[in-house]
Amino acid sequence: MQINSSTDNPYLCNGFGNIKRTHNQQTMRERLFDAVIFDLDGVITKTALVHSSAWKKMFDDYLKEREAKKGEPFREFTHAGDYLPFVDGKPRYKGVQDFLASRGIDIPFGDPADTHEMETICGLGNRKDYAFNEILKRDGVGVYESTVRLINELKSSGIRVGVASSSKNCAPVLEAAGLLHLFETRVDGVVSAELKLKGKPEPDIFTTAADNLGVSYGRTVIVEDAVSGVQAGQKGDFGLVIGVAREENAVELRRNGADVVVEDLEAVTIDSINDWFLHGLEDDKWSVSYHAYEPGKERTREALLAVGNGYFGTRGAMEETTSNQVNNPGTYIAGLYNRLSSKVGDRMIENEDFVNVPNWLPVTFRINDGEWFDFNSAEFLDFNKHLDFRTGVFSRRIVVKDADGKVSEIVSKRIASMADPHIASMQYQVTPLNYGGKITIRTGIDGDIINNNVERYKQLNQQHLKPVTEGIDGNMLWVCVETVQSAIKVAEAANHTVFVNRKPLSVTGRQFTGRSSAFLEYEVSVDQGIPVMLDKYVAIFTSRHDDVNDPLAEAKTAIAVNPGFSHVMAKSSKAWQELWEKIDVVIEGSRMDQKLIRLHLYHLMVSASPHNARIDASFTARGLHGEAYRGHIFWDELFILPFYNMHLPETARATLMYRYNRLPKAREYAVQHGYKGAMFPWQSGSDGREETQVVHLNPLSGEWGDDYSSLQRHVSLAIAYNVWEYYHTTGDLEFLKNYGAEMFLDICRFWMDKAQLNPVTGRYSIAGVMGPDEFHEQYHGSTEGGLSDNAYTNIMVVWAVDKAFEILALAGDQADAVKTRLGLDDQELAEWKRISRNLNIIISPEGIISQYDGYFGLKELDWNHYRQKYGNIYRLDRILKAEGKSADEFKVAKQADTLMAFYNLDESEVRLILEELGYNVRPDYLKENLDYYLARTSHGSTLSRVVHALLANMSGDRKLSWELYQDALSSDFNDIQGGTTAEGIHLGVMAGTILIAMHAYAGLNLRGDRIRINPNLPEAWKSIAFGFVFQGNSLKIKMNTVSVEVVANKVKSGEVEIEINGSVYSLTGGQVLKVDLK
Template structure:
């Protein structure tokens, strides 16, 4: 049928006729794919492809003896050809069959054996069918098209097909579309094909509409992938091939089988409500064993006291799945035999697993996720609700007898009370009835096994203490084998609405379970609620954790009631920390995801804990949960919202100040030298030697020489004081710690009469690739520029703090530290005399001798290895040393600008007698970024901010988005599964406020100088500074700032350097953005 014959009827009967309805669109444009969306030519394409490839494969069978294998719709067309440009589809399919033929040229004769020749052959077949049979259309899509036209919504078509124009002409629809970006246009202007978003973004650009207010309609997986990549307001999938799941996995926001199912009202509803709701959710629609561990980390729930990975309830630790629950600051120390030596490590303990719930039908196997699962997963969806702090999973599974069961599980970790958690587990038999057993357990009989490279070591952290039951309550107590911390877990199990249920208890060393038996009916839901309480003997004020756990459990009500209490506290947190971005769905969702996981790692509950913030959160065991310098990136965000958390983190350091002093004395220094890795008691946890598994030789590990950790602690101490004005903290704790750190650096700085400079040796900078100078024979480097600049800066701040202390407190602290006037005088000399080398061009030498190192052939290594993030490992595998080359894992000297800003770094250099050209920041950025591999996720964060501030907006945005996406896409290939990266998560959120909104708190009053990404339409956030609560709203060219405090003083801010009083709404200059 030729659809053009009945268009008049469609127009007359359309339910979208604007005269008959008051439709007010909330979106500006819809870009339609052609085949399978507007016209039924997708089936014609599929048929033409099949005939073409079957013919070609038969000729190869005759010529080369290759067994003929038929081209199939599901096995070949959908995964390799559907939605892709013609020649890309040919290449994709042939590659899947291991066939390599020349690309050829689009002008190739259809008989030529080239990619283009085969593609042209298919095109002839397609056009022949088109001429013979005409074009059929999807009538509901055509109705929608006319409804959109009547409503004033812009319409475009974007297709990989080079036949788009003749097809639309035959259908009589060509004039409906205001823009057409098809295979012909793409070839002319060089657009990338799907799954890249180029054809859709170009269509929107042609119409002059914004992507976030536009809809992409697609039926192919590659098409919805393109829509998702393009960050459009709605990517609508049409499941013409019964491929709903595949389209959702590909990135479709909504999937329907036909446009009539959603209509204009449905699209409008998405833009009114759906998009906002989606901004609070992270969803996965498949079970990918290769990605499972990273998803477990990304789907974790927690409350700052404990975090629980988003593992399946029905699994135990294996090569694919790894359940884990971690309590902040809970460590255990074990000794392992490595080679011919005993090696001691302190680890972050994976405590009792409170999740386990599973079921079986009749006497069948218990449902279990494992590398070889015993049930088939038909469908699965997992959604983390960031707003409420709840993880929900819905799936349909099938056993070996074809019995299908819907399983819906929900869980939360209590934010209202951090010792509470809940799990709801619902089963529905879909095609059977019969006996079902449901088993709920508490398990503490596992080892730490979340990081594969640690698995050769002794990892049995837990020992059984008690397994008890009382009615429907099961109790488990385990303890850590060395630190002797008792961990009590109690779980109350309740079958909701089921009266006739038998139950039994089973237990063993370190585990206990309860099994319920009931007769289940087809399509009738069976629900288990499992409420949990967790306590340890390390908790403040807790003498008997089991008694506390029992008492708390007895007060727990239903799952929904407890969830509501927890969600209420989450709501209060979000009211303070939320960052609202208009015009960028992807950035909005990821910023909220990062905020969520930071609250999981360290919420306001952290204020009562004696622990730091692990760089990998409460999400995994990487770095053994030790505390590094990552808090330098994390704590600025908490200063804005929860400074009490920052104070608690600093108190963790202060309580270990004596250990830092002892560590300094061990190496012949004075003052306080904090360890690179810190755990329970503040000793150095970094290994100083390592075994080469290939050679069997022990070698030095110099990473503990990253003494700049003490500078990070001092930096965090000053920032907390500056942000809060908490002089009491400084007098009691902070000033003593900061001054003792300065005393350490003063004892480490050696004066050289030959050049009249102070030099600091045996250190490593943030770079990490360089451990020593080639040929030196000793570990560490001399005059690391970052370290020396930060030493000068923190010593200056020490004098500033001493000026603000009460005289009596200053005297007391100086006496405690035995700091004399002579020593303080030398500090002033050190500030002015620290050695930093700067080239004639204004490049600051990363460390003494850096300029003498060899250049690396970066292009060679990129071509050979593709992923060169960890160049150190690549070079060592080649028998080379990264020490020999000008390369960096991450920002080193450039970190100075990140911490202090260009003006402050310049002042410090000038005090050292170093004069730099006005453009030295740009010169140093360009010099070092091309010698940096970004082997740490933190590296992109630093370079993104500097690029943005230097006006390199495209580069800054590219680096920022790489950092923002890094954990979601697991950019480092498996590291996210070992724990999220708190530094980059907190840093990317803080950069929205500090870099894009331009908030600078280095002065006495806040300064705001916005420079939003060009496609952002608005930004709203709150922050605290010295007791005043600020609210900022940037929209279009207006900035509204309000402030509230308990005093009567006028509240002032600097807006682009101009002082204004609040509240005030300012219309900004045209140069904004």
């Protein structure tokens, strides 16, 4: 039975039916694409079945030989079970390898010159080629006339045409078909062997064809019929990938990278391709979609599809699911923590956690009196999940078939309002496609939940909520809970409207309440094709943020009248639009880079938006997306705050006030360890005490061990750095005088008290600390944690003390008041200067700055051995511990440590600090140190690639910078660390990749008092455009390879100076500057 027409099926698009068009767009006005590259077999010629037959004959013959010789049971080679997943579209020998591997057969690779009688990979591949040619000679070559017509139309319109195929028979096949003359370039199996190109699913043959044609990938179309082919098209970042579903494989093609899937190219025209580039491609750059339900990836996708507004964030879990091994619904509120004790072994440990608050998502349905819909046992006929960054709307459309053959379409949409931080809204629609009867929709709020997002925390107590009250009144229901230790009330209320055939229905739901839960069930009888829709309007309030004694009363009042999802979405979309006008970074040249940059911008706003200017909280390392790191605040602010300084300074200030409000705790922490000043904790939560675990579970060894990571005292230096950067970028002198200076100076006092004179060296040393590396916690064999003279720490301490005197000068007449509050006199300040000018740094004769005192005495690691043995060695420290070794023995690093000084400061500033300390610095010391440490880094933190990408760019290695940047940019989207994204996105790397686009590749430098621009666009980008605010001046930059344009939207006073490639220009408000690049 046909459930969907081809125009509304998400997998089959008849004539690109899903693409929006404008009214008068009948013919192509401007050509938006330059070339189309076709696969051969199954796209141009009808040789795919010939290949399939040849593969089957060869493999069946070979498997029968193995049965006769080795007694292995014969199992035939099938088209659907073997050809499509293992062979189709791949180079010949790769196809042999993959199929044999699927059967557990291991034979020598051999040599391409092997005869077809030899039992090698190459021999069998050549045997298949022999069979293919025999069939071809016998039956000839058939072609798809619709494809030939399209090729001729393209050529007539001046559009370049090429062919790219894994087949070594491409030329003779095309020649036999009389089509060889149609193609301007041919990259086939013969060319691939000559150029040593990687086969599909790598994009090499397509990128080579595009390069041969002289066209950009972003303006090129790939046409493929194989899964490996559309994967290659997606990897190559091409402007459009068309899948031709001749094998009833539309779902697989769409799932694996095809933008549009057709049954035949009859459905494709030049105008429809142009429509895609005009509308579809732009929509794609503003969204992320998934076209299959893959349980193993679901938790990661829940994090990536989260909705939020800075006040709260809700994971993109399915409405019908509860927390289990596959699904993990979760809603988190900024700054909402609870502390619990847990017994681990023979000791009690205490942890403060980011609390998973009541789940407002639950909605499900059943047909007649059957079972409730179960997402994890359903048969999906169609599937699409879609997040629109522009509006913050997460939507889903699925078509499912139950055990009785009843087919239902389920469409849902949800939003966390960016217009009102307390509001969420949802639509949930069920349409019976081949039946009529009773549909029951169940909706509610579930507060009977625990924290269940991080596997390694499951040994610990995770019950953070206790019931207060729950209830139902008509179409309204509510739940109020309280955190068991921090005593914060969380109230959620929901109002509902039911629609049948898009008309509101007056219906009374059955009521069910339980422990911290309330549910309504609505029964409706409908005919086939008639939709039933639930509109759910939700409010969330707490006693912590909202300064109210009764958050439940506030929540009930907020949702007393349900305005409808469309109304909530319209207001929220307007707020999002205003945000995007401030924060968007527009990239031309790479659709994937544009998508990922906007994905990162979106999740930054989900995590901290303008609403956070009124919230006493800061940036959690993992956003409002999960429970990893317990939602604590680390030094990641250092990577995040600069973006907010430039775009949302009020939000940036609020995060610094979070630190200032906890300055008393930082002073207490310092006193507890015998120091003066302010020592901020490595992990901060509700009140600013140290939240770092005292023990840590190694998931590889299964053992708990001491955790010394709280010794990363450099977090205080990150806070000091952020204070200065905020002031420097915003010019907010009032903040500096009243709050920032006090915090900054007290941090300096801590470091000056911690520095101790070493009588042997005559210099001051700072002991008992860890650097950003994290793999090195202590000296090997020591019973105590900490290291001496971490270079990053000591360099930043010198920088901080220098800036302290500058801050006192800026404070002007309030400097004395700050000094009085701190009890700081001129004698102590003079002592700071003396100590800071004599701090110890170790530099080798080769110019390498030692990560810490003793680092050069560590052993080198056989990196190749560990990569070959373990593959993923990001967490090399855990691997070594499981082997009975320690990272403290080796020159290994999780992430940039010494090199972090160059990330924070200009190379010239680091050089000046080292020279003022009395050290001689080699001319190329940045590159030498980068090369040295990069070779010894596992990138166990996603931040690592961000730092190294920037430094590689600074040192002139653009290729290395781009490779590292691409890894960082895709790290969460591709979950490169094997499941960590499921526990929450990595907010630092998301912000860091945006800043690198601005600072490294657009060349924007705000370090001095003048805006400097030194364009350095990567080859893959044609242009970049973004706005920012600097010292009260609002500007927008747009640059391409030939010019830079600067628009002065608002100038604070008189004019603003811009330096572009060394030339200085002055702009007044409203003025536009355009500079040609030479």
